[in-house]
Amino acid sequence: xxxxxxxxxxxxxxxxxxxxxxxxxxxxxxxxxxxxxxxxxxxxxxxxxxxxxxxxxxxxxxxxxxxxxxxxxxxxxxxxxxxxxxxxxxxxxxxxxxxxxxxxxxxxxxxxxxxxxxxxxxxxxxxxxxxxxxxxxxxxxxxxxxxxxxxxxxxxxxxxxxxxxxxxxxxxxxxxxxxxxxxxxxxxxxxxxxxxxxxxxxxxxxxxxxxxxxxxxxxxxxxxxxxxxxxxxxxxxxxxxxxxxxxxxxxxxxxxxxxxx
Amino acid sequence: xxxxxxxxxxxxxxxxxxxxxxxxxxxxxxxxxxxxxxxxxxxxxxxxxxxxxxxxxxxxxxxxxxxxxxxxxxxxxxxxxxxxxxxxxxxxxxxxxxxxxxxxxxxxxxxxxxxxxxxxxxxxxxxxxxxxxxxxxxxxxxxxxxxxxxxxxxxxxxxxxxxxxxxxxxxxxxxxxxxxxxxxxxxxxxxxxxxxxxxxxxxxxxxxxxxxxxxxxxxxxxxxxxxxxxxxxxxxxxxxxxxxxxxxxxxxxxxxxxxxxxxxxxxxxxxxxxxxxxxxxxxx
Numbered sequence: 001x002x003x004x005x006x007x008x009x010x011x012x013x014x015x016x017x018x019x020x021x022x023x024x025x026x027x028x029x030x031x032x033x034x035x036x037x038x039x040x041x042x043x044x045x046x047x048x049x050x051x052x053x054x055x056x057x058x059x060x061x062x063x064x065x066x067x068x069x070x071x072x073x074x075x076x077x078x079x080x081x082x083x084x085x086x087x088x089x090x091x092x093x094x095x096x097x098x099x100x101x102x103x104x105x106x107x108x109x110x111x112x113x114x115x116x117x118x119x120x121x122x123x124x125x126x127x128x129x130x131x132x133x134x135x136x137x138x139x140x141x142x143x144x145x146x147x148x149x150x151x152x153x154x155x156x157x158x159x160x161x162x163x164x165x166x167x168x169x170x171x172x173x174x175x176x177x178x179x180x181x182x183x184x185x186x187x188x189x190x191x192x193x194x195x196x197x198x199x200x201x202x203x204x205x206x207x208x209x210x211x212x213x214x215x216x217x218x219x220x221x222x223x224x225x226x227x228x229x230x231x232x233x234x235x236x237x238x239x240x241x242x243x244x245x246x247x248x249x250x251x252x253x254x255x256x257x258x259x260x261x
Numbered sequence: 262x263x264x265x266x267x268x269x270x271x272x273x274x275x276x277x278x279x280x281x282x283x284x285x286x287x288x289x290x291x292x293x294x295x296x297x298x299x300x301x302x303x304x305x306x307x308x309x310x311x312x313x314x315x316x317x318x319x320x321x322x323x324x325x326x327x328x329x330x331x332x333x334x335x336x337x338x339x340x341x342x343x344x345x346x347x348x349x350x351x352x353x354x355x356x357x358x359x360x361x362x363x364x365x366x367x368x369x370x371x372x373x374x375x376x377x378x379x380x381x382x383x384x385x386x387x388x389x390x391x392x393x394x395x396x397x398x399x400x401x402x403x404x405x406x407x408x409x410x411x412x413x414x415x416x417x418x419x420x421x422x423x424x425x426x427x428x429x430x431x432x433x434x435x436x437x438x439x440x441x442x443x444x445x446x447x448x449x450x451x452x453x454x455x456x457x458x459x460x461x462x463x464x465x466x467x468x469x470x471x472x473x474x475x476x477x478x479x480x481x482x483x484x485x486x487x488x489x490x491x492x493x494x495x496x497x498x499x500x501x502x503x504x505x506x507x508x509x510x511x512x513x514x515x516x517x518x519x520x521x522x523x524x525x526x527x528x529x530x531x532x533x534x535x536x537x538x539x540x541x542x543x544x545x
Contacts, residue, residue, distance in 0.1 A: 007396030011382070014389045083425075084380040088439065091344045092397045093370040250362075253307060253338065253347040 004094045008102030012076070013109070026110055027117040030064040034118055037184075038126050054214045057128040059183045061118045062210055065111045065141055066148040066203055067174050072107030073100060073152025074170050077159045090255050096246060100156070104149045111145055133210065136219045140206055143224065147202045147231045151177075154238040157245040163257065182207045202230040297322050297447050297479035298343065303352035305338055305503075312338045314503040315352070320447075323477040325469065327490045329523075330500035331531035336483045339500070340449050343481070344374055357446055370398065372447040375440035377433045377455035383425030387411070390424055391438060398443035410438040415464060429456040437465065441472075447479045448472070454489060466493055487523040497523070501530050 016022050034057070041056040076099070080086045089099075119130040130137060155173050158166045180190070180197060181204045187195050198204045209223035249255055298320040305313040313335040320326040328336045341347040343354055345365040354361040356368045381390045388407065395403030411420075414434050424432065433456050440448060450469075454462040466489065472478040484490055490497055491511045498508045507514055507530075511523055520526050 003396050003399045007393045010389075010396070011385070011393045014386075014393075015384050080382075083382045083384055085382045087346070087376070087379045088374070088381060088394070088436075090346055091369060091374045092394065093366045093399075094397055095366055247348070250346065250348040253305075253341065255346045256337075256341050 001095075001098060004092075004098045005102045005105070008094065008099060009105050012072075012079075012103070012106045023113070026068070026113050030060070030114055030118050031121055033064075034060050034121055035125070038122070042126065053126060054128060055211055056184055057122050057126060058130075058133070058210050058214055059207060061115060061122060061130060062140060062144055062207065063178070063183050064114050064118060066144040066151075068111040068114050069104070069107035069145045069148025070152040070155065070174050071170075072110050073103040073149050074155030074159070074173065075152075076103040076106075077156050078164070078167060078170055081159070081164055087256060096242070100149075100153060100242075103152070104145075107149060107152065108145060111141075111148070115141065133213050134219075136209070136213045139219065139224050140210055140213075143206050143227045143231065144203060147206075147227070147234065150231055150235045150238050153235075153242050157238070157242040160242075160249050160254070161245050163254065177201055177203075180204070186211060200230065202227040202234060205230070295321055297324075297357055298326075298481065299353075299355040300339075300343070301353045303339065303342065303354065304350045305335075305342060305347065306350055312503050313342070313349075316500070316503070316505050317352075318498055318505065318508065320479050320481055322446075322479055323473050324495045325473055325480040325482060325493055327494035327497035328481060328483045328500065329487075329490060329497055329527065330506070331527070333502070334500040335503040336500055337451060340374075340451055340481065340483065344372070344449060345369065370443070371445065372449065373398075373440040373443055373445035374449040374451070375433075375436045375453050376451035377429075377436075377453060377457075378451065379436060380432050381424050381435055381439060383423070386421050386423055387416070387418060387435060388420035390435070391442065394439045395442045400442055403442075406442055407438075410441045413441065414438050414468060430458060430461060433457055434461065434465070437468075444476060445478060446476075447481065450480060450482045452484055453482070454484065454486065462489070469493060485527075487527055491523055499526065499530050501535065506530050506535055 037056055037060060038053070041053040045053045077086070080089055115130075122128040122130065133140065151173060155170050158169050158173075162169070180194060181201045182190070182198060183203075187198050187204060187208060190198055205223040205227040209220035209227070212220045212223070296319045298318075300319070301317045302315050303313055303317070304311070304315055316335070316339065318326075328339060330336055338347060342349045343356065343361065345362045345368070348362060357371055359368050361368055381394075385393070388404070391407035391410070392403050395406050400406045411417075414437055416431070416434055416438060418427070418431065424435065427435065433453065437450075437453060440450070448469075454465055457465060469480055469482075470493065473480060482490075482494065494511060496508065496510055497514060499506045499514070507517065507526070509517065514523065514526055515521070518526050518529070520529065
């Protein structure tokens, strides 16, 4: 099992070893976000004297951790389709859960690189120190990875089911939930009916928790606990969805074709 | 070892206590030891189209079995079902004595697959790709084994070459290298020589013969090159519209159909969907 997981981690990491562009991609778009929204909020802070810039920068960095983890798991099957390797992979003895674990490890590496890069830039440009989050940074980071992998698993199932046609879905799934999960503003800013809806997403509790810490509160254990339990529930649902999708695509013979219209 | 396994199965089997049952069980057991692949009454339907309609066949250990037929005959679907890529609707598949798909991953560890139409990741180098696949198959000394298969197939390209930059023929050969990494007991080949030049195609055929001779590898093989089938295959199965039209050694098939070559058999099946014997044709 370990050998197969290591093999798949190497399979994805070999690509980065050679490609400076791919490494740059891990930093480029998040950095652009950081620059644009960082300066916007810096301006707003001057006008309103609020802590908006702290919350905004914290939101940008943490959101990218979630996004990178989701992409690593969610895009893995799609990447194999792009290079015509799906068939070889699925006739090898790798189990689906081993494939997912390997992509999750790659997600952890990618998210770590992005978070480190953004953390350095945020400190240099805005004097925003991620370490101000203290020990809370670790559970926040871990929970976001966990939920990112979970959403990635859902995305993978969509890719297996719809093939390359679902490529755009793989990119937009995180952004479908972004308006509701209180990344850049508190849940209280949402209309009342949406506030309840927002609370079913684990990352809502993480971003609320982040703001609490940045306001000077301690580690928000209730929010962390709620996020963890919700992610477990989501993982059960997406895991079942993935397993059923795999049975379905095997029955339809979809594993052998990249394009399904 | 096998005797111990067989004895332990006997001990647990009440039915085997009667001599009649014992003889029958022993015969079945011995034949399953001989046969690497046993397919019984296999069906697959996609929507309203039946791709495979109740086919049954076996492949013995060390046998090269050709799975032939025109496009849409059900060859590739059958191979995909044998590999567990596509689930079957009815029937049973036993590979190396194990049920597919119940023992999917145990089977996949011991078999392998190559096709001219499937590529290794284009964004990896030759060395990286073979190393990754060797590790996926839990091969000891992956780098060394990768070198061995490259030598065996006479791939004399630098290991640092990106697969995406190779020619179609080179990619096909590399895919064959991948298929040999785990010294498979059953090798599924889907038109493995489709994009190879004649010189390399001959070498590949020689290698397949050597695999069978030295390791007793069972090879299930699809091809549209009938001369290749005549040279290589111990037996052939002709499929058309999801059913088996005829089966036997190439010589038997030629003789039974009263046609001069497998090429003619193929064309006849492709045009008529069936193979009538000479009397039928003359009567018609």
